Amino acid sequence: MKILIVEDEPKTGEYLSQGLSEAGFAIELVQNGDDGLHRALQYEYDLVILDVMLPGLNGWQVLQSIRKHGLQVPVLFLTARDQVEDRVSGLEMGADDYLVKPFSFAELLARVRTILRRGRGGIEAKTLNVADLELDLLRRRATRSGRRIDLTAKEFGLLELLMRRQGEVLPRSLIASQVWDMNFDSDTNVVEVAMRRLRSKVDDAFAPKLIHTVRGMGYVLEEKNT
């Protein structure tokens, strides 16, 4: 997976590329709009991460040119201005998502993965499995080691999200937004409590533990081979 980052702020650009490389992506970083456009047109990328405020061509202009050339590459905007117009004009011009600075890296990573997953439809699975945990999506049932686990509807949704994206660290804000549709800075403490309760049901009586807290980042469901 190749990602082009167009970001003029050196530190931000550097850490973004480091973080995304370490997450397993191939990264190219350029520092201005003209270079960004040039590269986007020249090479093939799976995603372009575009800062709005750029020297030379700004983010909007780069996006417009990219779309004018008929390229459908997904674009994720980074904007420092928390303005409605930014959101509107960005999404109207064909951006796929946007993040307002300051954002957390975990959030960015999760969004990047969401965008990249789009369009790769695949066959809709009927069950999800991680280790001995199984989720029956049709009957909305969870079992572990063959034993039924009682979950509320939202707990099931939470577990489904974790299992669909197993191995990915999901930040609390993303979880709140995906499971409860709370698309604002909500009380993230709530997610913590909900996660604790889910864990007690899924992990307490079993081994190995599947749900892990990644401090400062969020939660991940995976079978850790230790």
Added chain:
Amino acid sequence: MVVLLAMGYLIVASVDHHFDEQDRVAVQGKLELIQNILAMDGPSNQESFALKLKDSLVGHHELVVMVAAGDTVIFRTEHAGFLARYLQDPVNYSVREYVNLHSWQDDGHKYRGIAVILPESPGTKTRFTVAIAIDAQQHITFMDMFKLQLMLVGLVGLVLMGCLGWIVTRRGLMPVSNMARVAEGITAQRIDDRLRLDSLPKELHSLAISFNDMLDRLEGSFHRLSDYASDIAHELRTPVNTLMTQTQVSLSLSRTPDQYREILYSNLEEYERLARIISDMLFLAKADNGLMIPSRQQVKVHNEVGALFEFYDALAAEKNVRLQISGAAELQADPLMIRRALSNLLSNAIRHSQVGSAIEVNIASESGEVRINIANEGDTLTPSQLERVFDRFYRADASRSRGDDGAGLGLGLAITRSIIEAHHGRISAASAHGRTCFFVVIPINA
């Protein structure tokens, strides 16, 4: 000025007219006299005519008279030369009744008078020509003097009036210039200066009152703004200070990787707090600047509350707090914002609830408004606390302000209020006997 000129003109004209009239009467009288004498004596007796005429003119030095019978002059007073010259040309006069006095100039004197041909009396065949003039020099001199005086008086009056006007306007506008001075003196440091009503005339009171009211409003906004700025600075100072100290202390010795990780985690928490402050402040700033424009969609309030109940379900269960809802209502609003506003209220209610109690959300719509009441049992807020709960950065329980039970930045209720106000609604709170209730009212079609 114009009035003065017009008045002057009128005075001169009327005095002039008066003299004119006087002259006319005098001249007419003499003409009648001459006619009488002529009628009595007949044209034949020129001697006696001249004598009688002369008699009648005694004491009238200003009169110049000349009488001619046919072409022969039968009587003339002194200085009548100009009349003789005038009468030599018959074009100058006629039989007609004179209308206007005629003017002559002779030997530096001005005369006014008439020259007429008397209608021929049946008995005589002689045509008498009479010219009577009055020396108008006196009058003219008087008029000139009069005009001069009038002009002088006018001029002085004008100057006086100008001065007076200036003084009066100055004095009249004194309060206004005082106001201007007060206005000039008002700066950020002296924003509490006000106009004193007792030093102003009545006419300016309403102006001064609006002026003071404007200052009151400005002062309020200004204080809020500067409080706000110092609050922000204060709120940012604490986490930045923590970060700096922690980082410096950490760097002063070599530590194990685990210790470094610990430090970074702890830093991350501060950063998240900072980021949260920034985005909340941006949200509020946008609302302050009227940039927060809610979208309008049909929102089922009970559904929103239901979704929030699901979100807070775990938290409430943990605290053994029951969430109860009653009633239903719909309105035109921005669903995301409404959800956010209610979320803050619910989160507060849960956080401040007594273990084992219930939170009641009541929804109703009446007379075009939706009412949402959120009540919880817990600590009672004092009136002074209630007054301030919607203020930015205000936390009633200061000690718990930085606890890790999700207790916030003191911005939650401020955000809630700005959202509700953006929907043209209002929010208030009441607290008594361990029960706190927040009342939200939003117009259905704002």
